[in-house]
Amino acid sequence: MPRRTATMLASTLLLIAMLCAGLLIQVPxxxxxxxxxxxxxxxxxxxxxxxxxNRRTYETSGHLNMTTVRVTGADYRMNLVEAVGGWLQHDSAVVPHSTLYPEDKSAKEVDQQNAEEFSASQESAKVSALKELGIRVPSYIVVGSVVKGGSAEGRLHAGDLIRSVDGKAVKNPAAVADAVTKHKPGEKVRFTIIPAAKVKAAQKAGKKPSPRDAEQITVGTKKAEDDGRPIVGIQPATGHIFPFDIDIKLADVGGPSAGLMFSLGIVDKLTREDLTGGSFVAGTGTIDDKGKVGAIGGIQMKTVAARAKGAKYFLTPSANCQAAAQDRPEGLTLVKTRTIDDALDALKKIRDHDTGGLSRCKAS
Structure with missing residues (x-):
């Protein structure tokens, strides 16, 4: 066999062997x-x-699209060829598996966390939107989450309204923690609560939860593993009483990044002014009760998805602006957004065709 032919054959066989190895080798x-x-x-x-x-709404036009990122499942194990292919594509990102699925959490726990963050983002979207419209939104203290295996599990539930601890009214989440830590491990704490189901029913009816629905729940304390302080295994949080029912329905979505767009959608539906003027606007960003917009992950994936759908403008959290601008899809204007007021100001410029005045993201 000629030397040249032998070399080509050997190279081909080596390439095939490497490809097969790449398909079999799993990477994290x-x-x-x-x-x-x-x-x-x-x-x-x-x-x-x-x-x-139970509130007057107005016709809307155009788009205020929330955007998402698709990720491989927790149990999926990527091979080397797929990883290299992902690195070479501009519209995808290959990241360490632990970035999406921390080793100290199960897939179920990650899904639960995403669901809780999504629910919290809806709450903040409603609050920031109504405050923007000058509508009063009273607040109260709730059980934000219950720690699995904690002494409160099965006795207190996420969404329960906490009226008092040991007979003393609580005005903020820190007051709940302070009341618990006054006990010694093993002692019991008396919570006066209104069950989450009754709180939710009152909200849907546009009413305040009734004190007549209050119940007494006693929970024993345990010693925290890290510092020995007494705990009951709950995370207190701030809840709100909405003057009318706002229901957000979007299945199979998790995380807090749709907060800004939900908030803008609510404002649009409750405002006589058509916020978009018929334009296709997309965006992303967390939002807190005061209307501050926070950073999110996967910004490049979201801008690609928005442009592919037809968006011309993308409301971008200021902290994500530089990364987004480094790989901006052609034809998509990235608008720097720090607060809901920034977003509303940008929408006004867009519908007034004053886009030269938009605050745009820059790559550096």
């Missing part, structure tokens, strides 16, 4: 890619994304 990475994008002003799976009852 996961992939992020553009996910679905949904108009918060429209419908999803045949139902309105935002359904507002």
């Amino acid at each position: 990475y996961a992939e992020m890619s553009p996910g679905p994008t949904v108009n918060t002003l429209g419908e999803h799976d045949g139902a309105p994304v935002l359904n507002i009852k």
